Amino acid sequence: DAGITQSPRHKVTETGTPVTLRCHQTENHRYMYWYRQDPGHGLRLIHYSYGVKDTDKGEVSDGYSVSRSKTEDFLLTLESATSSQTSVYFCAINRGDDTQYFGPGTRLTVL
């Protein structure tokens, strides 16, 4: 258990609505990541953060924004959700010992 929680764990929303997913860690690690997992694609990096207010894009960042105002929280926002953003979203941290640990995931359905 790497002290990572995600909220909500499940969400159903409608197209066009904003959605924010939260990742919380208890260990003050510098690096945090957001991935999405879809069948046939494995896990794809959306955004990541290397410190408070320091973020960068991953390979599938379009339609997503992130914020990190505190070390322990990394927020992923879908400004206007689309059906193509239906997915399972995982948060992860890099513990600095070259291991990356994942949260339990959030299943998002956009109708």
Next chain:
Amino acid sequence: AQKITQTQPGMFVQEKEAVTLDCTYDTSDPSYGLFWYKQPSSGEMIFLIYQGSYDQQNATEGRYSLNFQKARKSANLVISASQLGDSAMYFCAMREGDDKIIFGKGTRLHILP
């Protein structure tokens, strides 16, 4: 171009046999790391093993070992004495440079009793 390639979408293996899951990678960065994760049907991502590009010896963690062949850019996962509980999806991943970690598409392993 894919940076992490897992060529086996699915594998069936008899219980107690050893299993090798293939992974090849592509990077020009001399400093990188290679990971394997297990994802059971419950959905969580479980870290299994890590190999750094400068590590001289192959990484081992219990029944898991990573067969690291740097010149071939290969990082295969070997599971010894497979168990029914090893049935899961397995992902190979690579960290390069700035700590972005990229994943392959996975191999679904089925252990047969």
